[in-house]
Amino acid sequence: MADPVTVGPEVFLAMGREVLAKQPFSVLIGAELAALSPGRCELHVPVSASVKQQHGFVHGGVVSYAADNALTYAGGTALRVPVVTSEFKINYLRPAIGERLIARAEAVHTGRSQAVCRCDVFVVLDGEEKLCAVAQGTIAALPASPAA
Amino acid sequence: MADPVTVGPEVFLAMGREVLAKQPFSVLIGAELAALSPGRCELHVPVSASVKQQHGFVHGGVVSYAADNALTYAGGTALRVPVVTSEFKINYLRPAIGERLIARAEAVHTGRSQAVCRCDVFVVLDGEEKLCAVAQGTIAALPASPAA
Amino acid sequence: MADPVTVGPEVFLAMGREVLAKQPFSVLIGAELAALSPGRCELHVPVSASVKQQHGFVHGGVVSYAADNALTYAGGTALRVPVVTSEFKINYLRPAIGERLIARAEAVHTGRSQAVCRCDVFVVLDGEEKLCAVAQGTIAALPASPAA
Amino acid sequence: MADPVTVGPEVFLAMGREVLAKQPFSVLIGAELAALSPGRCELHVPVSASVKQQHGFVHGGVVSYAADNALTYAGGTALRVPVVTSEFKINYLRPAIGERLIARAEAVHTGRSQAVCRCDVFVVLDGEEKLCAVAQGTIAALPASPAA
Numbered sequence: 001m002a003d004p005v006t007v008g009p010e011v012f013l014a015m016g017r018e019v020l021a022k023q024p025f026s027v028l029i030g031a032e033l034a035a036l037s038p039g040r041c042e043l044h045v046p047v048s049a050s051v052k053q054q055h056g057f058v059h060g061g062v063v064s065y066a067a068d069n070a071l072t073y074a075g076g077t078a079l080r081v082p083v084v085t086s087e088f089k090i091n092y093l094r095p096a097i098g099e100r101l102i103a104r105a106e107a108v109h110t111g112r113s114q115a116v117c118r119c120d121v122f123v124v125l126d127g128e129e130k131l132c133a134v135a136q137g138t139i140a141a142l143p144a145s146p147a148a
Numbered sequence: 149m150a151d152p153v154t155v156g157p158e159v160f161l162a163m164g165r166e167v168l169a170k171q172p173f174s175v176l177i178g179a180e181l182a183a184l185s186p187g188r189c190e191l192h193v194p195v196s197a198s199v200k201q202q203h204g205f206v207h208g209g210v211v212s213y214a215a216d217n218a219l220t221y222a223g224g225t226a227l228r229v230p231v232v233t234s235e236f237k238i239n240y241l242r243p244a245i246g247e248r249l250i251a252r253a254e255a256v257h258t259g260r261s262q263a264v265c266r267c268d269v270f271v272v273l274d275g276e277e278k279l280c281a282v283a284q285g286t287i288a289a290l291p292a293s294p295a296a
Numbered sequence: 297m298a299d300p301v302t303v304g305p306e307v308f309l310a311m312g313r314e315v316l317a318k319q320p321f322s323v324l325i326g327a328e329l330a331a332l333s334p335g336r337c338e339l340h341v342p343v344s345a346s347v348k349q350q351h352g353f354v355h356g357g358v359v360s361y362a363a364d365n366a367l368t369y370a371g372g373t374a375l376r377v378p379v380v381t382s383e384f385k386i387n388y389l390r391p392a393i394g395e396r397l398i399a400r401a402e403a404v405h406t407g408r409s410q411a412v413c414r415c416d417v418f419v420v421l422d423g424e425e426k427l428c429a430v431a432q433g434t435i436a437a438l439p440a441s442p443a444a
Numbered sequence: 445m446a447d448p449v450t451v452g453p454e455v456f457l458a459m460g461r462e463v464l465a466k467q468p469f470s471v472l473i474g475a476e477l478a479a480l481s482p483g484r485c486e487l488h489v490p491v492s493a494s495v496k497q498q499h500g501f502v503h504g505g506v507v508s509y510a511a512d513n514a515l516t517y518a519g520g521t522a523l524r525v526p527v528v529t530s531e532f533k534i535n536y537l538r539p540a541i542g543e544r545l546i547a548r549a550e551a552v553h554t555g556r557s558q559a560v561c562r563c564d565v566f567v568v569l570d571g572e573e574k575l576c577a578v579a580q581g582t583i584a585a586l587p588a589s590p591a592a
Contacts, residue, residue, distance in 0.1 A: 022202035025210055028176070054170035060216050060233050062173055065209025072208070085208050086558075087582060089237035089385040089432060089533055091412045093405040108430055109389040112587070114530075116387045116430060118414075134404055134412060136432045138387060138531060138582070143556070234410075235434060237385055237533040239560045239582060241553040256578055257537040260439070262382075264535045264578060266562075282552055282560060284580045286383060286434070286535060291408070318498035321506055324472070350466035356512050356529050358469055361505025368504070381504050385533035 012036055016073060026069065029062060033073070038080070039107035039115070041073035046100050047123075058096035058123065067119045067135035070103035075115035075139020078107035086114065088137025096132045098125035107139075114140045160184055164221060174217065177210060181221070186228070187255035187263070189221035195247050195271075206244035206271065215267045215283035218251035223263035223287020226255035234262065236285025244280045246273035255287075262288045308332055312369060322365065325358060329369070334376070335403035335411070337369035342396050343419075354392035354419065363415045363431035366401035371411035371435020374403035382410065384433025392428045394421035403435075410436045456480055460517060470513065473506060477517070482524070483551035483559070485517035490544050491567075502540035502567065511563045511579035514549035519559035519583020522551035530558065532581025540576045542569035551583075558584045 007015070016036040020026050029051055035042040045051065045058075045066050053059040067090050076083040105119035121133040155163070164184040168174050177199055183190040193199065193206075193214050201207040215238050224231040253267035269281040303311070312332040316322050325347055331338040341347065341354075341362050349355040363386050372379040401415035417429040451459070460480040464470050473495055479486040489495065489502075489510050497503040511534050520527040549563035565577040 019202060023207060024198045024200050025207035026201075028198045050172045050176045052172050053174075054167060059171060059173035059213070060220070061209070061213025064212040064216055064236075065207070068208050068212055084243075085240055087237065087239040087531065087560075088212075089235065091235040091405075091432065091434060092233055093407075093412055095232075109387075109427060111389075116389055116531075118430070118432075131405060134414070134432060136385060136387065136414075136430060235383065235412075237580060239553075239580065241555075241560055257535075257575060259537075264383075264537060266578070266580075279553060282562070282580060284533060284535065284562075284578060315498060319503060320494045320496050321503035322497075324494045346468045346472045348468050349470075350463060355467060355469035355509070356516070357505070357509025360508045360512055360532075361503070364504050364508055380539075381536055383533065383535040384508075385531065387531040388529055391528075 009037060016077075029065070031066070031069065034102070036073060036077060039074055039078035039110065041070045041077065041105045043070040043073065043103045044100055047098060055095070056097070058101060060092060063092065063096055063101065063121055063133050064090050066101050066103040067105070067121050067133060068137075070105035070119050071117045071135060071137045072139055074105035074107050074117045074119070078110040078115040078117075079139065079141050082142045083139045084142060086138040086140045088135050090133055090135040092133050094130065094132050096123040098123040098130070100124040102129065114138055157185060164225070177213070179214070179217065182250070184221060184225060187222055187226035187258065189218045189225065189253045191218040191221065191251045193249040195249065203243070204245070206249060208240060211240065211244055211249065211269055211281050212238050214249050214251040215253070215269050215281060216285075218253035218267050219265045219283060219285045220287055222253035222255050222265045222267070226258040226263040226265075227287065227289050230290045231287045232290060234286040234288045236283050238281055238283040240281050242278065242280050244271040246271040246278070248272040250277065262286055305333060312373075325361070327362070327365065330398070332369060332373060335370055335374035335406065337366045337373065337401045339366040339369065339399045340396055343394060351391070352393070354397060356388060359388065359392055359397065359417055359429050360386050362397050362399040363401070363417050363429060364433075366399035366415050367413045367431060367433045368435055370401035370403050370413045370415070374406040374411040374413070375435065375437050378438045379435045380438060382434040382436045384431050386429055386431040388429050390426065390428050392419040394419040394426070396420040398425065410434055453481060460521070473509070475510070475513065478546070480517060480521060483518055483522035483554065485514045485521065485549045487514040487517065487547045488544055491542060499539070500541070502545060504536060507536065507540055507545065507565055507577050508534050510545050510547040511549070511565050511577060512581075514547035514563050515561045515579060515581045516583055518549035518551050518561045518563070522554040522559040522561070523583065523585050526586045527583045528586060530582040530584045532579050534577055534579040536577050538574065538576050540567040542567040542574070544568040546573065558582055
């Protein structure tokens with residue numbers, strides 16, 4: 001990855017979108033990267049019929065996907081190396097009913113090998129954002145490969 | 149829901165599969181309910197190209213979906229009332245590389261209004277199961293509706 | 297408990313301190329309630345030799361105590377009924393080296409029967425606060441007793 | 445630390461107790477290491493008046509201390525290097541009323557730099573063990589010091 005310090009915000013976001021476009025699952029559910037900067041991320045998931053559960057709400061698994069992926073972007077851009085999600089925890093606050101999920105994550109602490117991040121997931125209904133889940137997790141740097 | 153005590157295991161599983169079939173997101177990713185009994189659930193997700201991320205592993209969001217849904221089935225069948233997932237936590241242990249995810253969940257404590265459950269998620273590669281994530285969470289009974 | 301709406305901030309804090317004074321464990325480690333308002337709490341633990349572990353840092357169990365208790369106060373004052381902590385999760389960010397722990401918690405969502413809260417734990421060293429742990433958890437209303 | 449492979453079980457347990465004896469906070473609340481082997485730990489806390497909260501139950505912070513410390517022993521003996529607790533999550537299942545807490549932890553996955561562990565915390569009342577909390581967390585190897 002090019003050094004994010006030396007690239008402009010638009011290039012940085014474009015790089016992030018390139019990664020997202022290579023995730024077949026993110027493509028499947030239509031996830032969009034709305035904003036990205038070091039240690040911060042905003043990920044959207046438009047609410048289509050296919051991401052719902054039996055009561056018409058967005059499936060919890062989709063809400064947790066949004067949190068997981070936003071946490072990973074926040075941690076990865078904070079650490080500036082290839083990363084994996086080690087773990088996270090999510091509390092669901094209300095049924096996600098609306099047109100769009102917005103997951104906003106930020107790194108609250110960045111160490112040498114991991115970043116701890118928080119994420120708020122909102123659902124947009126009639127243009128109004130409502131907080132529907134909060135998450136917290138650890139993003140870990142991948143060990144350097146021998147050839148690196 | 150019919151009283152699970154009075155139905156046989158096959159009917160119980162069939163009822164669980166009916167719920168899964170009504171979740172468009174579960175249908176989208178091809179989830180299958182392999183086993184269900186009060187307080188226990190085994191949920192499978194066949195690994196197709198569309199559930200992967202950019203390195204060819206199953207996307208973490210799919211692993212967390214499997215854990216979330218299995219926890220909910222375990223808690224819902226333990227409580228025997230309509231439920232929602234309140235919260236859960238997941239630790240990813242290794243990249244999920246293989247043909248199938250198997251999430252096995254069980255209720256470890258069932259109270260009046262909530263069940264605390266644990267889940268192990270395995271990935272099957274060449275017929276061998278490997279533990280790839282562990283989860284723990286709370287499944288809550290929905291408040292009784294006034295008309296109930 | 298008197299209705300917190302009808303009491304002034306000082307009375308509210310005094311009521312919270314009364315509860316803390318009745319917790320022998322909080323007294324044992326010298327915890328102090330520095331601030332309390334509906335949905336918000338600041339709890340301090342002075343760092344004495346007896347709250348440390350073998351390397352001279354504050355023991356993780358004491359950091360988690362501070363988070364747990366601050367979360368409970370935030371949730372309890374948000375819900376305004378007797379409560380218990382259902383669950384929480386904590387990430388330790390750095391060794392807690394200093395003179396005082398400060399745990400600040402707030403309710404991020406308050407429902408009918410539970411509040412979801414977040415907490416930041418700081419350690420004060422030479423007058424400077426450093427974030428040493430972050431937590432997130434669920435505080436649940438106790439079921440009303442039949443006589444209530 | 446001597447290689448645990450080359451020492452007998454009694455020596456291993458004695459080494460663990462030596463560490464516990466150096467933790468002032470563990471001494472303060474009277475914690476005892478009842479069993480220790482690679483990846484497994486049993487830690488006890490006798491219930492004295494000083495570990496209680498205002499209703500006479502063991503304070504949640506003490507239950508979380510027991511889980512935290514047991515997780516750390518399980519992870520540390522699995523990894524066989526100096527460790528810290530990165531994070532953990534705990535669900536409280538019932539009020540801890542009794543004479544003794546027993547926290548049993550085990551490593552469920554041990555990698556190169558971290559172990560993921562689970563813990564069950566029981567309270568013993570009239571000789572009977574009751575599960576009162578379950579926890580799950582990550583224990584991380586400390587980075588090797590330059591002189592090592």
